[in-house]
Amino acid sequence: MKRIYLDHAATTPAHPEVVKAMLPYFTGAFGNPSSIYSYGQETKVAVEKARAKVAEFIGAKSDEVIFTGGGTEADNFALKGVALANERKGNHLITTSIEHHAVLETCKFLEKQGGFKITYLPVDGYGLVDPQEVKKAITNKTILVSVMHANNEIGTIQPIEEISKYVKEAGILFHTDAVQSVGHIPVNVDELGVDLLSISAHKLYGPKGVGALYIRKGTRIFPFMHGGEQERGRRAGTENVPGIVGLSKAIELARQEMDEEAKWLVCLRDRLIQGLLENIDHVHVNGHPFWRLPNNVNVSVDFVEGESMLLNLDLENICASTGSACSSSSLEPSHVLRALGLPPEQAHGSLRFTLGRENTADEIDLVIEVLSRIVTRLRAMSPLLKIRG
Amino acid sequence: MKRIYLDHAATTPAHPEVVKAMLPYFTGAFGNPSSIYSYGQETKVAVEKARAKVAEFIGAKSDEVIFTGGGTEADNFALKGVALANERKGNHLITTSIEHHAVLETCKFLEKQGGFKITYLPVDGYGLVDPQEVKKAITNKTILVSVMHANNEIGTIQPIEEISKYVKEAGILFHTDAVQSVGHIPVNVDELGVDLLSISAHKLYGPKGVGALYIRKGTRIFPFMHGGEQERGRRAGTENVPGIVGLSKAIELARQEMDEEAKWLVCLRDRLIQGLLENIDHVHVNGHPFWRLPNNVNVSVDFVEGESMLLNLDLENICASTGSACSSSSLEPSHVLRALGLPPEQAHGSLRFTLGRENTADEIDLVIEVLSRIVTRLRAMSPLLKIRG
Amino acid sequence: MRGGPTQYSEKVMEHFKNPRNVGEIENPDGVGQVGNPVCGDIMELYIRVKDGIITEAKFKTFGCGAAIATSSMVTEMVKGKSIEEALKISNRAVAEALGGLPPVKMHCSVLAEEALQSALEDYLNKSKGELPSEKVKSK
């Protein structure tokens, strides 16, 4: 049976065009961009073209885009770089309780090792941050606010523009983790009003292990990676030329296809949500009904646990994801679902389906059918149904 | 005219077999290794196989190898991770004045921002560190010694084993930057006696943007990249699966071909050195005559400047490198050549040729011939020849 | 949404796919319930005992793949065993019978052992001292 891949928030396949664009830079044009002979210059030109493309796509200037080794590095770079460079101004950072671990763990590190104070803002039942809460949290020690653009688990899109107003008013730097939004919904650094923005290629049909950090001109930030003078001294290390070219190709394709694709994904998404609600009792949708990524479906299925649903789906060649404790080595359910205020059973019974450009309506219908069967089977062995049902 | 590439220390082309090994992981087996469905597990298995291969090659255990985004990240990780994790024990680090910038700039950052004290050991005229100097530099505050295995500019190979004795005696952690040696000369972590060792794939016919850090079991070190639980919590970020597979394929090929290749490169290397000495007056070889990478030729040509030689070579499709100020944006000549005690004119007149598996004896002969012509031409316009000649 | 190292053995997957003894026993001789929804694992284990021998065992489980497989396995293991023998079934024995469990999933086997012990205790309490009860208390 053909595999049905519904975990595009975890990673996407590289677009065949992306791989094609990368290939010449492995063996043919392999020169080091830092070399001064014309052969290295070829790859330097490739990197600069890529930079211009990425910059243009998010409404930035070329020299405001720094390539990194992925979204996690971009987040680490942004937070640690700004925190250390602005330590004298203050030691307070504001973020939210539903950030990706790349932001949250970096914050914990800064708290523990750097003596920084971090405010973790709560979210409402839909996963939305209240801009007023951001405003209230700002003190005269605050040097950075970091609020993700779109959440990777529940797909909720934050009111970044509104939050930005308060942050800018206070003259504070503003970072957004846009790893899940870039290439999927419009992202413009000026419209969002952010100073730093993280991108990861493998979430938009680019290769793994490459990303970018947008840094608004004039932003005080330390390098995260020290060494050579690559990226104008802001990120040392020999440039991952094929990866960078792959990222820019993915961006180019997104520019062409994003709008159409988003419309189509919203169709599929709503078809899946409707289908699940209609065919399975006691299903709840997590996240926001409207401020939601086009490709994200997150549901809780009462009385059954996520990993056991996932494994059953896997046996039928369907790839999805769960926020259940049982799928994490920490044995705690998703911090995002907990932040929504979900009762633990519902957090444990969550499933995430994230759709992509190759999914079809038939696949969606099959998933609904298969999951109904699975849930019936698992509920038959669930002690919760009797206790609560 | 066919290009003659003699800058393998800057970067190598990916081996065609490496690219072939990587390809399936872009579009076919693209799953996220952290996913729990069998599809993600495929890539997890690929990553673990790669880890085992890399580990075996350097005499390490699998769980002592952490994949990174390159050699620079490995160096940053090793130095910052060990420094911060062992701060309570002491604040003193020892390194050498000829390290790669990935080590030196990280040290400067630790000095400036972290309050660490760094000793930069001198080297002799061949670029060798004296193990006795290391011993003398150790204080009761010393927490880490970092000495590179082989130098990227002059190819000098350090007496790591001997240095290790003194470092271990004092119970201190020992890091070596083996970016230029792994895959080119034998590297075994136990024989070298090191606790941490940096690797970069693109220096051994692997892809750019991926590397590894060996961390001996029990070494106190903080993660450098915070976020998800990848790499057993030691290096967050979605694994660059194709890159990691590419690195391990490059290692596999090195295991098979390294010895033969080294013999061949030594032949070519010595042919080039002899040819230059015989055909051009006033040429000096930089680096050690014996403790030298098989592929490294570094010479100073009196009375002429490096960049102008390089550009002329480039015009004849020959790629090389120089330690001249004029090729760097800092306008300072190579810190390595200066550390050897070279007079500034000789540092400015340096050329580095680093050979690789595809170079031929004919190419070497052509380079000698071409460079002789270039030097004659440039010397004709050099005021130094008159002044000093 | 992170993933742990959950590569299950074939045996685990086999029990997960075809769990044995799912369901409840009406008027059981012993019943144990352990775990709680907050942790994401609940197991109920029912036993029928005749002449000191466990003749039937059934379970209901809310939990992950390993929780279901260990429930299934433990019910298989106790059938036909005496109470004394059943009391000796350890979580390790369950895990081993399944061809091993990933480290983060060992707690599921603990849960299975606890469910069994709790059902046995329930039986012993009901039937009052057919066996030296210190054995149970010492648990």
Next chain:
Amino acid sequence: MRGGPTQYSEKVMEHFKNPRNVGEIENPDGVGQVGNPVCGDIMELYIRVKDGIITEAKFKTFGCGAAIATSSMVTEMVKGKSIEEALKISNRAVAEALGGLPPVKMHCSVLAEEALQSALEDYLNKSKGELPSEKVKSK
């Protein structure tokens, strides 16, 4: 061995490949020498002057591609010019005539200007005050 952004213009490469006026002038009317080996740049500039007009200019340079190209260009630019005109040649003019220089290489054009000024000064000193010497001093 780091590399800077040294993508030279076509014009620079042209002058680098075929430098004009390489060499020395015997018994020149003016000679300037600037730079030093420590910095990796030395330029010598020779001029021949007839009736206040520079009729010939030659150079010798130890330095990078930009140093050679600016030397070549500046010697081309002064030929046929009066001393007054030559004194007005700025480093920017040299760089512009070469179609621009990478930022890190602008110092080479400064060196070329200095070499020229130094040769002119030498000429003026030798020929004593054929031109108001403040102009030279004010440099």
